[in-house]
């Protein structure tokens with residue numbers, strides 16, 4: 001049997017045997033699911049912004065320092081609408097099929113909310129780095145987040161010449177200062193009550209699975225912030241007797257030697273791998 005098929009067979013078996021699945025997901029999952037951060041759809045969807053600000057990709061664009069709040073929120077309205085408030089992505093829905101009958105939890109550095117959109121239970125998702133859905137005070141003067149869904153619709157409706165009207169610019173209800181996206185990029189990142197609650201749920205899940213049959217399903221996690229998912233997942237695989245790591249990663253599929261016999265790694269396309277895993281039901 002060819003080597004890929006053996007890996008698929010093995011992965012099928014360990015997923016079948018697992019009582020617990022912990023998903024760790026990074027940018028690679030959303031890219032595989034079709035959210036484009038560069039390339040053709042980026043060029044099309046952000047055409048006017050690219051012409052004006054010379055953006056090269058969405059990631060660097062999200063760090064751009066706009067010279068006015070009116071311009072800033074016109075850009076973010078488009079980004080949030082396209083990446084956060086959208087129809088569920090098929091790949092995420094397929095992923096849900098793998099875990100819905102198990103005890104599962106999701107830790108992710110993705111901020112696009114796609115696990116929630118696909119139907120994963122909100123209290124089983126820990127989006128460590130923030131969520132496009134929320135605003136916070138730019139000065140982090142208080143620990144509260146503000147749902148931006150309705151604002152985004154208003155901003156989109158009233159944008160002219162890549163600006164929203166002055167009266168729609170969000171202001172902090174406490175200090176009166178500017179608002180910011182709730183994304184971790186500096187020390188001002190607000191971790192609200194819910195963030196701490198999810199962090200605790202994650203801790204509890206980790207305690208619970210220590211001696212259980214566990215699959216760590218790591219997808220598209222690179223080396224931007226390896227301390228959040230990648231390294232801890234490797235540690236758990238090494239330390240816990242009944243924990244197996246399945247790593248799906250096009251760019252960094254390598255696995256440390258110490259856990260080679262407890263890990264199955266795929267550098268093939270995630271869509272293909274999940275499809276092949278699904279064949280002849282688990």
Ligand SMILES: [Zn+2]
Pocket residue numbers: 137138139140141142172173174175176177
């Ligand atoms: Zn404030």
